[in-house]
Amino acid sequence: MSTLFIVGTPIGNLGDITFRAVETFKSVNVIAAEDTRHTLQLLNHLEITKPLISCRSQNEEFASQKIIKLLDEGQTVAYASDAGTPGISDPGAVLAGLARKAGHTVVPIPGPSxxxxxxxxxxxxxxxxxxxxxxxxxxxxxxxxxxxxxxxxxxxxxxxxxxxxxxxxxxxxxxxxxxxxxxxxxxxxxxxxxxxxxxxxxxxxxxxxxxxxxxxxxxxxxxxxxxxxxxxxxx
Missing domain, CATH: 3.30.950.10 (Tetrapyrrole methylase, C-terminal domain)
Known part of the structure; x- marks a missing residue:
């Protein structure tokens, strides 16, 4: 089994990103995002390059299955919504629930909201x-x-x-x-x-x-x- 990290990101001020969030993004194999273009801007600011996969509210259940497959293969994944903490008026809750049901560890990386x-x-x-x-x-x-x-x-x-x-x-x-x-x-x-x-x-x-x-x-x-x-x- 592998690990899914649910990562809180800044709601505006990029200085609010936590050290732990940065280290998590650096350490995982793949980063899933509500909007890959938006998250790519944050990653570019942090000088982090990782494969990205989309997981929006409109396709969260379908995209979650792709992410769980990656977890099944032993890859670690971080999930970030556009701003703030996933699952709080943002996608992420469905993914977290399905990943845990599939037997994977789901770890919160607290951040702004x-x-x-x-x-x-x-x-x-x-x-x-x-x-x-x-x-x-x-x-x-x-x-x-x-x-x-x-x-x-x-x-x-x-x-x-x-x-x-x-x-x-x-x-x-x-x-x-x-x-x-x-x-x-x-x-x-x-x-x-x-x-x-x-x-x-x-x-x-x-x-x-x-x-x-x-x-x-x-x-x-x-x-x-x-x-x-x-x-x-x-x-």
Missing amino acids: AFASLVSVAGAGGKTLIFEGFLSPKPGRRRSRLRELLATGDAIVLYESPFRIVKLLVDIAEIDGTRRVVVGRELTKLHEEIVEGTAEEIRDDFANRDKVLGEFAVFISGVKKSKLSDESTDI
């Missing part, structure tokens, strides 16, 4: 934190799921694109405008921006800009559950 980066500076988290990733792009489904998440009273972290960030903030403001919201835009990158306020305040900020660019992570604060609500569950 927008989720952890935003939570670290949000200033609040509580004991329970829900990570939902990207909500549905369909307005009805997005609002329905958002209502369910906000009804838990727990803190929530979402991802969103620049094309829908204002719509998401509109929905949060309409469903529960009392929540404290922290939005991270282009985390770790040159134009990194962290904005805090109510959903309405941040919505107005972005809605009044000429152009909204970048990838977004959104932290929504939790609310303290009342004692009465807690006691009612014991009835």
